Amino acid sequence: MDGNPFKPTAGKMPPVLVGRQLIIEDFREALRDGIGAPGRIMLVTGQRGFGKTVMLTEFRKIAKSEGWLTISETASDGLVDRLALALDPQDGLRVAGAQLSPAISAGGLGSLSLGGITVSHEMAPLTLRTAMDHCLAGKRTKKGKGVLITIDEMQSASREDIVAIATAVQHVIAQSDESDIAERDKRGVAIVFAGLPSMVNELVNNNTTTFMRRAMQRELANVSVPEVRDAYVKTIGESGMDIDKDVADQAARISQGYPYMIQLVGYYVWRSARRRNARSIELQDIRQGEHDALTEFVQAVCAPAIDGLGASERIFLRAMAESSGQSGFGAAGMAKISDIVSASRHSRSWVNKYRAILLRDRIIEVAGHGYVTFAIPHLREYIMSVG
Template sequence: MTFPANPFKPTAGVMPPVLIGRESVIDDFDEGLGDGPGAPDRLMLITGPRGSGKTVMLTELGKMASKHRWMVVDETASEGLVDRLISRIAPEPSRIAGVSFKPSIMGASLGEFSIAPALRPSTLRDAMSARLHSLGKGKGLLITLDETQDASIDDMTALATAAQHMLRENAEVAFVFAGLPSLISDLLNAKVLTFLRRASIKELGDVPLTEVRAAFSSTIRGSKIDIDDEALDIATDATGGYPYMIQLVGYHMWRHARRRHDGPDDAITVEDVRDGIEQARAKLGEGVCAPVIKRLSERAVDYLEAMAIDDGPSATSDIAKRMGESMDCANIYRQRLIDEHVITSPTRGRVDFAIPFLREYLRSLKRG
C-alpha cells in the first residue's frame, strides 16, 4: 500500500485537517450569522499567542460566511488599511463620497485615490452600504482583520466608527479582529474604541491534551495508518497543547514513517514519533523562536536567559540578581520585552514567557 499524503499542515494560515479545540468559536460565529443583525458574535475579537491558530481561524470563519452567501473581505493590518478596505468593498469607488483620484504627472488617473482622514469613517460606511445594496437581499459582508496589533490608531478608529454605525443600523455585516492578547487589550482600553468592549472575545489558548490525542488518533487512523497507544502518548505530550507544535509533530512523524515505509504494514512507530518530535522542535526554534531572539538586544536576551532558569513564572528580583543589575535597570529590559510581546507579567513582580517553547529553546542554546 502506498503511504498516503501527509494530512498535517504546519504552515501559517494553512487549514489543518482538524481544528482541534476550536469548534465552539466556529459554532458561535455560525449561530451569529444565522441569528441576524444584533447577534453578539457578529463582532468578535480572537486573541492568542503566535502560533495559536488565529489566521487559520479567520480563514475558517470566512469559509463559514461564504456558505451563508456573504461577501468576505480579508485584510492584514498595515499602513493604508482603511483606504484598501474602501477600494475593495465599494462597488464603484469613484462614486463614493469623499474619494478623489490621484492624477499622474501626465494628468491621467492611475487608479489610486486619496481620502481625507476626517472622511475615512463616513466613506468606509458609505462603501459598505453601497456594497450591501449591490449584493441584494439575504447576503451580507464580513470583514476580517489579522495582526490587529499592527494597525494604526487612526485606521482602527475609522474602522471602529464605521462598524459601529453599521451595527446600529442593523445591517447585514460582521467584523472579526485577530491579534496578540496584550495589544488587543490596548485597543479595548483606547477611549475611541470603547464599542469594541462589547465584542465577543475568543481566547485561543493551549488545546487540552485529551483532545490532541483524540485528534492524532482520528487523523492517523482515519487515513488507514496504524499507531499504537505508546506512540500516541509520546506524540501528544510533546506538543504541550500548542497548536503549531501539534501540526509540526504530526507532520514530521508522518514524514519519517513515510520515508521509512518498507513493507505492507502501514504504521507510525515510536521511532517515527521520536524522530518527528526532534525535527518539530528544531523547526519551531528555527521558525518562531530564533527570529524573536535575533531582533532583541544582547541584554534583553540576557534577561530571557535569566528567566529560562525557572520552570515557571520568574520573580523580577531574581532576574535582576542573575543579570547583576539593579531592579531599575533590569526593569528597562522587562518593559521592552513586554512591549515586544515576548514576555507577560501575570502578577505584580513576576514575568513569564508569552511565546510557547521559548524557555525550552533558550535552554537548548545553553546546552549547545
C-alpha cells in the first residue's frame, strides 16, 4: 500500500486537482496563444483553503513544460525589489534610483556579496520595467516564450508595488505591439496574481491599473459533490485502498466541496483505515475522519477568517449566526436580513452596509431574497462556540 495520497498541507500539490481543469486549460491556452491573450494576465481569487497557492504551483509547472522561465513571489515588503533581482540577476542592482545597504549574502549569485536593495516608489516602475526588458532580451528566455511571474497573497501588496508591476507589464505589452518581430518569435510576460476576493477591488478599480480590467478573472469555487466523490474513489483506489462509492459519497458530502476540506477529509479517513490495518475504508473511518478534519479546518480556516475582520463585521456575523436557527456542525444556516437587524440591534442601513462588505469578501452568500448564508463551511458553529 502506498502512503497517504491526500495532501492538506498549505500549498502542497494534491494528487488530483479536482474541479480545476477549466482554469488550467485557460492558462495553458494563453501561453500558446501569444502576446495579448487575456489569460497571460490573470487574477485568481478564493477564500482561504481554496487552493490558490496550489494553482500557482500548477501554472509554473505548466509554464516550465512549455519552455518558459518562471518566478515565484509572495506579496510583502520589498516585492518589486525582489522581482527586479529575480528577473535580472546580473544587472538588477545597477538600476536608476537603487540604494545599497550594508552587504548581505545573495542567494543564487555564487559567492558574490551584495547589499540590500531599496528602490524609491518613484523609480520602482522604471526599475522593474528595465529588469523585464533585460530578462526578455537575454539568454534566460527562449524565442517565442517568455517569463511567468506568479505572486501569491496579493491582498498584502502595497499600492506602490501594484502600480509598479502594472506599469512594467503594460510597457512590455505595448513594446511588443510596436516590434516588427514575427508574432511566433516574440517573448512575453505572463503574470498571475492570487489572493483573497478583496484583492480584485484594489487591482481592478485602481485608476492607475485600469488595464487589469482586461485581465482574466477566475474565482476558485466549491467543487460539486459528485466530482469530489469520484476523485475520492479514484485517488483512494490508486493508493491501494478500497472505498465503496456510497461511502465515498458520504465523505464528499462532509467536505461540502470546500477544497481544503476535501483534502482534510480524505487524509483523515484514509489514515483511520490504515490505523486499523484495513484495506478498505468503512463508515467508522468516515466518522473518525470527519471529527479530525473538522477540528483542523476550524483552526486553519474559520478562526483566521474571523480574526481578519473588523468589530462591525463580527457583530453582523454573530447576529447572523444567532438568527440562522441551525445547530450542529455541517449546517451552513440561512438567516433572514430582518432577523439580523433585530439581533444586531443596529439599523437596517447598518446591516445592509456590512452585508455588502461580507458578500464582497465571500464570507457570506445570498441565499434567496432577503436571506444570507455562510460561504465557509462550519463558520456558524465556530462563531457560536467562541461566544
